[in-house]
Amino acid sequence: MRAGRLRSRAEIRRPTETRGQYGEVETTYPLVGMAWVDVRVPRRMLANYGAGEVPTGTMEIEMRDRIDLRVRDAIVIVAGPEAGTRWRAITPPHRPGRGELLAMVEVLDEEIREPDSDPEEPGDDDEGGP
Numbered sequence: 001m002r003a004g005r006l007r008s009r010a011e012i013r014r015p016t017e018t019r020g021q022y023g024e025v026e027t028t029y030p031l032v033g034m035a036w037v038d039v040r041v042p043r044r045m046l047a048n049y050g051a052g053e054v055p056t057g058t059m060e061i062e063m064r065d066r067i068d069l070r071v072r073d074a075i076v077i078v079a080g081p082e083a084g085t086r087w088r089a090i091t092p093p094h095r096p097g098r099g100e101l102l103a104m105v106e107v108l109d110e111e112i113r114e115p116d117s118d119p120e121e122p123g124d125d126d127e128g129g130p
Contacts, residue, residue, distance in 0.1 A: 004064075006036035008080030012067050013112060015074065028115040029074050037063045037075065039082050039105065061087065061105045069093050074108055086112065 008065060013029035020026045042060040069075075075087040086103035095101055 002080070005040045006062060006064060008037050008039065008077045008082045010037045011033050011076045011078055012069060013076060014070065015072055025111070027110075029112045030115050032073065033067045035063045035067045037061050037077070037087070039077070039087065042104070047100050058090065059087070061089075061103050062100045063093070063103075064101060067129075069103055074112055075105060075130040076112060079123050 012032040012035055014032050015027050015029055017025050017027050039059050039061050042058070063069070069089055069092070071089055071092055073089045075089065077083050077085045077087075086108040088108040089103050090106050091104040093101050093103040
């Protein structure tokens with residue numbers, strides 16, 4: 001099933017930073033929601049981006065679902081033509097006038113970790129001795 005010209009199904013994941021056991025910052029990406037999206041080259045470069053040049057590596061994502069997309073959110077394409085790609089929102093979503101909801105995105109290179117459902121580390125089930 002597809003939502004019109006929005007051909008890919010995506011997970012929207014929000015980065016959450018916590019302190020690890022030794023004080024290091026750990027970033028996990030809990031799921032915020034699912035959305036139908038289309039990732040494409042930006043069309044309105046001159047009107048929206050000043051001098052008409054788009055920074056290298058940016059794309060435009062269109063979505064219709066009422067997802068609370070924020071800057072830094074990860075968009076993981078799970079089905080459709082762009083399946084397996086990962087993007088990071090670099091602008092908040094906006095409606096340029098034709099009803100579509102658009103945001104600028106860039107390629108996300110870092111690993112996406114989900115929050116642990118079990119906070120215990122492996123090997124913590126010590127029975128009490130030798």
